[in-house]
Amino acid sequence: MIAVRDISKRFGAFEALHDVSLEVPAGSLTALLGPSGSGKSTLLRIIAGLEFPDSGSVLIAGDDATARPPQQRGIGFVFQHYAAFKHMTVHDNVAFGLRVRKRPRPEIDARVKELLGIVGLAGYADRHPSQLSGGQRQRMALARALAVEPEVLLLDEPFGALDAKVRAELRSWLRRLHDEVHVTTVLVTHDQEEAMEVADRIAVLNEGRVEQVGGPRELYERPANDFVMGFLGPVTRIGAELVRPHDLKIAPLPEPGSAEAQVTRVVHLGFEVRVELALADGGETSVQLTKSEADELELADGDIVHVRTLGGRTRISA
Amino acid sequence: MSRVGLRAVALAYLAVLLLVPVGVVFYKTFEHGLGAVFDSVTTPAAIHAFWLTIEVAVIAVPLNAAFGVITALALVRGRWRGKSLVNAIIDLPFAISPVVIGLALILVYGRNGWLGSWLSDHGIQIIFAVPGMVLATIFVSLPFVVREVAPVLREIGDEQEQAAATLGASSWQTFWRVTLPSIRWGIAYGVVLSTARAIGEFGAVSIVSGKVAGQTETLTLLVEKRYGNFDVAGAYAASALLALIALATLLAMTVINPRKEPA
Amino acid sequence: MATIWLSLIVLIPLAAVVAKSTDGPFWETVGSRQAVSALELTVLASIGVAAINAVMGTLVAWVLVRDSFPGKGVVNALIDLPFALPTIVAGITLLALWGQHVAYTRTAIVLALLFVTLPFVVRSVQPVLLELDAEMEEAAASLGARPLTIFRLIVLPNLAPAIASGAALGFARAVGEFGSVVLVSGNIPFKTQVASVFIFNQVESDNTPGAAAVAVVLMAISLLVLLIIRRLGR
Numbered sequence: 119m120i121a122v123r124d125i126s127k128r129f130g131a132f133e134a135l136h137d138v139s140l141e142v143p144a145g146s147l148t149a150l151l152g153p154s155g156s157g158k159s160t161l162l163r164i165i166a167g168l169e170f171p172d173s174g175s176v177l178i179a180g181d182d183a184t185a186r187p188p189q190q191r192g193i194g195f196v197f198q199h200y201a202a203f204k205h206m207t208v209h210d211n212v213a214f215g216l217r218v219r220k221r222p223r224p225e226i227d228a229r230v231k232e233l234l235g236i237v238g239l240a241g242y243a244d245r246h247p248s249q250l251s252g253g254q255r256q257r258m259a260l261a262r263a264l265a266v267e268p269e270v271l272l273l274d275e276p277f278g279a280l281d282a283k284v285r286a287e288l289r290s291w292l293r294r295l296h297d298e299v300h301v302t303t304v305l306v307t308h309d310q311e312e313a314m315e316v317a318d319r320i321a322v323l324n325e326g327r328v329e330q331v332g333g334p335r336e337l338y339e340r341p342a343n344d345f346v347m348g349f350l351g352p353v354t355r356i357g358a359e360l361v362r363p364h365d366l367k368i369a370p371l372p373e374p375g376s377a378e379a380q381v382t383r384v385v386h387l388g389f390e391v392r393v394e395l396a397l398a399d400g401g402e403t404s405v406q407l408t409k410s411e412a413d414e415l416e417l418a419d420g421d422i423v424h425v426r427t428l429g430g431r432t433r434i435s436a
Numbered sequence: 437m438s439r440v441g442l443r444a445v446a447l448a449y450l451a452v453l454l455l456v457p458v459g460v461v462f463y464k465t466f467e468h469g470l471g472a473v474f475d476s477v478t479t480p481a482a483i484h485a486f487w488l489t490i491e492v493a494v495i496a497v498p499l500n501a502a503f504g505v506i507t508a509l510a511l512v513r514g515r516w517r518g519k520s521l522v523n524a525i526i527d528l529p530f531a532i533s534p535v536v537i538g539l540a541l542i543l544v545y546g547r548n549g550w551l552g553s554w555l556s557d558h559g560i561q562i563i564f565a566v567p568g569m570v571l572a573t574i575f576v577s578l579p580f581v582v583r584e585v586a587p588v589l590r591e592i593g594d595e596q597e598q599a600a601a602t603l604g605a606s607s608w609q610t611f612w613r614v615t616l617p618s619i620r621w622g623i624a625y626g627v628v629l630s631t632a633r634a635i636g637e638f639g640a641v642s643i644v645s646g647k648v649a650g651q652t653e654t655l656t657l658l659v660e661k662r663y664g665n666f667d668v669a670g671a672y673a674a675s676a677l678l679a680l681i682a683l684a685t686l687l688a689m690t691v692i693n694p695r696k697e698p699a
Numbered sequence: 700m701a702t703i704w705l706s707l708i709v710l711i712p713l714a715a716v717v718a719k720s721t722d723g724p725f726w727e728t729v730g731s732r733q734a735v736s737a738l739e740l741t742v743l744a745s746i747g748v749a750a751i752n753a754v755m756g757t758l759v760a761w762v763l764v765r766d767s768f769p770g771k772g773v774v775n776a777l778i779d780l781p782f783a784l785p786t787i788v789a790g791i792t793l794l795a796l797w798g799q800h801v802a803y804t805r806t807a808i809v810l811a812l813l814f815v816t817l818p819f820v821v822r823s824v825q826p827v828l829l830e831l832d833a834e835m836e837e838a839a840a841s842l843g844a845r846p847l848t849i850f851r852l853i854v855l856p857n858l859a860p861a862i863a864s865g866a867a868l869g870f871a872r873a874v875g876e877f878g879s880v881v882l883v884s885g886n887i888p889f890k891t892q893v894a895s896v897f898i899f900n901q902v903e904s905d906n907t908p909g910a911a912a913v914a915v916v917l918m919a920i921s922l923l924v925l926l927i928i929r930r931l932g933r
Binding site: 443457460528530534541571574629636638659663672675678682685 | 704705708709710711712713715716718719755758759761762763765766768772774776777778779780781782783784785786787788789791792793795796810813814817868871872874875876877878881882894895896898899902907910911914917918921922925929
């Protein structure tokens, strides 16, 4: 549905994207995940036509859209800070795209009403964006983008400006919306939890390059490199191996393959417990246990224990 | 409308309206050579006019600066009724024609004015003398320092001053060591604007001065008189001098402008 | 304390003008053909200039904020030239440039007023343009609006208050303008005599009540316009 091929972009001396190629299947919800500066927003804006690449091409539904302005790409775009038309009512905001296409008034009004219902803002039509909360404004922005029935929906860190609770609500709401509406969607985020929860496919970007593309589980359990492993979840190191803290087991007595370590700190995080250990070879590691596992072991600072990895879940660090 | 097209229209408009006229004045001034110009600006009348202009500015501007800082502080930090009224009054000099200002001063301080007889009894001459011109200049350049300092004060907020108070500073110390340094560029900018306005004042001063050459004639009045006497070259020469001062003002404004925004 | 200073310098003299205006036949003076003609010319010219400024000033502000070209900083600084240059010098420069063709005509008055009021709309619009959320324009583009439509539906409504207030300030300045107009207009009664020059002539002829009467009308016009801006500014 969307294909970017060999996209490169620099801003002055800074190389934002380097030969990036990616395919976004039709109807999927794909996340572009990465730390700030990784180029994910730049890539999204290039797909949208808000930026133009130095080299490479963008294909939307098979057509070469590389040189086309945003008006002609059939996209919908949602901004992190909403970009609400503050001088217009909610109704006029959502109606904007239809108005620009010179649709008849009754059609516009009906569609706006329908969309406001879908996003849960029925009855807010005559308010101004300044009278809405952040979460409401973003839902309005989504309704506005969907009003023109775009082929592709692009979201640039849409929940970044909202507080945690609203973010969580809107996240699951977005997933449900996508399941109903099935528009090809690309979401940019730096929050791996968000990507894992919402997306069918995740493309991990770092310093202008694609590190790995795949489903959430695949990326988490079979990361292609250290960066992806570290970015998608917690990691800890045992000797030359990287392993997830919950893939480590603590035993009071030595077991085959275990290493000796001393407990330096036990942190109770409510539902889980993190045990920080000092290894015999001088390194440090931490193990994540469930509350019941921790209770059984009855660990205290200074205890000598034996830690080993649970079968086959490590990677040798590069 | 393409980007270059808009740029061309804007620049052409500005060139025709601003640059070309000023350029022409400099050209016509120096048309007859540097020597003639020099002679023209060093006649006794011209020299006196120059120093009188400076003198009036040197009295008016510091007074307005002090008033400006005090009023800005009162408006931004104080709590009292009638603020919007005072605000409106401060804007008046922008809205009143200079000739009306001159007229107003004559009506108060002139021979037949409200204070006229009291003043002549005490031998004080305001109208048709330098004090009148100073008053007129103060009136027209009044708002500048206030209008520049007030927003800066508002932006900075009074947290620094509160901190100073908790550290034991008296009001005067706080003002001198904390407030004043933080608004110094706002004051500087306001002073530059105020000075430019003072030097350039014509209409009000024209009515109030009596235009006695060598006594109550400022540079601007000199320009008008020379033109009226068909000494066009002389008028251009004095104008060029004033234009130079104006360009120096613009330079000062450009330099100070970025600094007056608090970081 | 500041209020005492203010009163001394500003309020009392202005009050004197109002008082003096009643000293003579107020309505006769103001209603005289010459006065009416002067006031009419002044107001019409100022409105015309305000309208031109609204358009050109916005255009200049747009280019200064959105465009970049070598020397832009210098151009930006030069916008303030009319504020820095004495009005009488502005008058002389316009005479020097346009010469005898345009002098003593109403065109000359309009040109002089355009010079003097140039900065108002530009400086009023620039900060608003700078603050304008570029993402609003990008959102409009993504929704299919072309650049002219974006300007009309998104940018202009957000600039309108600044344009209006800049134009109004320019108007208030223009109705009272004296120095740049006095030489250039030639002071031909009924043709090129503006209100400020009329008042000046009355003062010179010792007709202070007459001068005060027209002065009061002029002040009323300016103040009315300024009041409207303040209201709009809310």
